[in-house]
Amino acid sequence: MFAPMQFVNKSLLAAVSLVLATTTLTAQVAGPTAPGAGNARAVEIAIASTLVQSAYLYIGEQILRLSDANLRNQSLDAILNPNTCIQHRANLKQADRQAIVAQLLAAGLLNPADNDTFPGGLITGVFPPVANDNSSCPHLPQPFVSAPGSSFGSHHSYPGGLPVHESNNETADINLASEYHNVYGQSDASGQDFVNSVAIANPTPQNVAPYAPFISGDLIIGAPLWHDWAKSIVFQWKADGTEFPELSIGGSGQAMDDYGAAGDARTGGHHILSLAESMKRGFTPAFIITQASAHSAPTSGNEFKVVNWIRAAAIIAQQDPIAKGYLTKDANGNYRLPALRSTGEVDLIAAGQTNILTEYELHNLSDADFTFSGPAVAADQLVLAQIAPAFGYDSADVPVYNQKFRNVVLANYSAERLYSIYQAAGVAGVQAEVQLLRNSGSL
Secondary structure: OOOOOOOOOHHHHHHHHHHHHHOOOOOOOOOOOOOOOOHHHHHHHHHOOHHHHHHHHHHHHHHHOOOOHHHHHHHHHHHHOOOOEOHHHOOOOHHHHHHHHHHHHHOOOOOOOHHHHOOOHHHHHHOOOOEOOOOOOOEOOOOHHHOOOOOOOOOOOOOOHHHHHHHHHHHHHHHHHHHHHHHHOOEOOOOOEOOOHHHHHOOOHHHHOOOOOOOOHHHHHHHHHHHOOOHHHHOOEOOOOOEOOOOEEOOOOOOOOEOOEOOOOOEEHHHHHHHHHHHHOOOOHHHHHHHHOOOOOOOOOOHHHHHHHHHHHHHHHOOOOOOOOOOEEOOOOOEEOOOOOOOOOOOOOOOOOOOOOHHHHHHHHHOOOHHHHHHHHHHHHHHHHHHHHHHOOOOOOHHHHHHHHHHHHHHHHOHHHHHHHHHHHHHHHHHHHHHHHHHOOOO
């Protein structure tokens, strides 16, 4: 464990230390019916990384800032407790899974062709293997701390990439909220709006923490933490250090997703499964919709995407999205986003508009880091393969290369930092940096 810093909450540090110290996973036979055989190795790599540990602690600190007791307690349990129960999987038997997949297909929220092409079929894609399955308390196949941030070769695709990715998104959402507060939420004594250039130029905890009256701190802090939660389930590690594939959910991709018109609402399964878990844990409609907006803001003609993702998650969570307040229906019987914090004086849906909150847009913007992080991984993989022989590794020996070199280097340095070094100092600069990791005994 890295040396605690002054800003780290001591009780949180103790709790996280216990999580890391007691996290043990037994590698199982690889396949669509068993958790990933490489999960245990990923835990080892993540725990040994100061980068990953510090990101994990930062996330824990952010959870403690949540004011809503249920949101805070559920987040502490789901993210910091390696023995948390996956609530949307509790007590589900094979017949239940089949029925849920059938409902998703009937609603046009899965592509039936994927049943023949996705390993294990649609049921495995919607219900990846987990520990203690078919029980009242299924467990994560790997802890949050060891999960990657995306599919292998994409952004943050290394053990612990998930907490690093979420730390960046969390920071982005907080800063975006502060930006809106200082640009759109300031009025002087006479009631005239103004841009608070002093606060913008001198960000401090005192002037970053407050939000404009129309922005909820719990939504800003909580949504980025929950959006990718199910990556612990979806992106499990294979024995060769690569990852399970991910099924697309939330649409059929057959040009009918937009209320029967042309449109493709399919998105990564982790997004939908995370929403299903949030629904089972009793989060508010505003939170659910904010979380659902990560992959697309419900504006500019994209409301149907967010609506379909909520519909799909509600089927998996066995929730009624209308009764729960996540969705409403318009005069044509179409599912739409409800009006929240509205007096209802103006019927936006009837006027062809979307009912939105500012937090939906901010959360969507905060999830945009992949535009740099993805290309950074792609470039780094080429550089690492080139320098690997200098450290005794051959990229052609995939299991050894991934488990001992590629995943270890990225987990300790991050793809973004390595790519920045490459830009400044070329291949020699990256090799020198990796040599420091070798000198420390971590490689």
